[in-house]
Amino acid sequence: MSDNPFTPRFEDLPREIPIFPLPGVAVMPGSMLPLNIFEPRYLAMVFDVLGSHRMIGMVQPVPDAEDEPTSEVFGTGSAGRITSFSETRDGRLMLVLTGVCRFDIREELSGPQPYRRVIPDWTRFESDYRSESGVIADRDNLFSALRTYCERASVEIAWKDAEALADQSLIDLLTVHLPLPVEEKQALIESVTLRERADLLQGFIDLTNARDASGRDIRH
Numbered sequence: 001m002s003d004n005p006f007t008p009r010f011e012d013l014p015r016e017i018p019i020f021p022l023p024g025v026a027v028m029p030g031s032m033l034p035l036n037i038f039e040p041r042y043l044a045m046v047f048d049v050l051g052s053h054r055m056i057g058m059v060q061p062v063p064d065a066e067d068e069p070t071s072e073v074f075g076t077g078s079a080g081r082i083t084s085f086s087e088t089r090d091g092r093l094m095l096v097l098t099g100v101c102r103f104d105i106r107e108e109l110s111g112p113q114p115y116r117r118v119i120p121d122w123t124r125f126e127s128d129y130r131s132e133s134g135v136i137a138d139r140d141n142l143f144s145a146l147r148t149y150c151e152r153a154s155v156e157i158a159w160k161d162a163e164a165l166a167d168q169s170l171i172d173l174l175t176v177h178l179p180l181p182v183e184e185k186q187a188l189i190e191s192v193t194l195r196e197r198a199d200l201l202q203g204f205i206d207l208t209n210a211r212d213a214s215g216r217d218i219r220h
Contacts, residue, residue, distance in 0.1 A: 007081065007100060008053065010122065010129045016109060018045045019057040019116050021073050023182050026189050027058050027080035027099040028172035029128040037093040041114035046082070046093055048113070054082040056097060057120060059105070060189075063182050070116075076190045078102045079120065099172070101128040102189060124192060135195040136167045137202075145205045146174070152212050153179060171198045180204060 008014075020035075020042060027033040037046055049056060059077035080097030087093060103120035111117065136142055143163065150157055155178065162170060175188045175197065184204050191197040 004098075006083075007098075008055075010101070010126055013079075013101060013120070013122050014053045014055055016117055016119050017053075017055050017057045017079060017103075018049060018113075019059045019073070019077060019105075019118050020045070021059050021061045021071065021116070023060050023063075024179065024185055025058050025060065026078045026176050026185060027097045028078055028175050028189075029099045029101060030169060031099045031172050031176045032083075033058070033080060033097045033099070033176060035095050035097060037095060038091070043091075043093060044113070045115040046085070046095065050082065050085075055079050055100065056082065057103060057118065058097070060182055060186055073105075074186050074189075075105050076102065076186070077105065077120075078189055099176075101125055127192060127194075132168050132194040133166055135198050136171070137199075139167075142198075142202055142205075145202065145209055148209050149178075149205045152209070155179065167198065168194055171201060174201060 025033070037043055045056070057077045057079045059073040062072040062074060078099060079101055080099045083096050083098040085093055085095035101122055102125040103122050104124055105118045106121040107119040109117040109119065143159075146157070147159075149155070162173070165173065171194060175185070180188070188197050188200055188204075191200055
């Protein structure tokens, strides 16, 4: 993760954070995630954290869980810091989260707040604060498979910009923005090392391409 004077040190990460459950959404270290906030409970969440650490945890609901405020979520999420926001005339907030560190949910808290809060355990993901390089075994093969995947899934990528990215930035960007099934995205979120994440991502893309080539529509 690139140095940023406003990003908290690992030892200063907050002891509790709000969580925002959304399927198919993650904010990996250094990546940027735009969010459109309009529900009253999440507007309250944003205004609360703006006055403190500005951190929000993105978590995925467990598939087939009931669509309720207390629906089950996966036990590992990704946290980002609000790095910009703007108000709209119709009462929404447009904000950008920049990824800081992943976390395991140690405990969910109760309280009067209309949004959910947890005690995060950051320990397993201290490596999110370290830079890694040279983890993609074959970049040419990855980009070849990625081009096929994006063409079939109608995903637009600025290819020159993507090819110029370092391995870490590329893998985390793809983890955030590719429209992967919930279970696959969760597996990437939970992969501790970048090499594990890169190998998994290559496997998911190859599998998707193979299934698509066989004539089955695997997109969701």
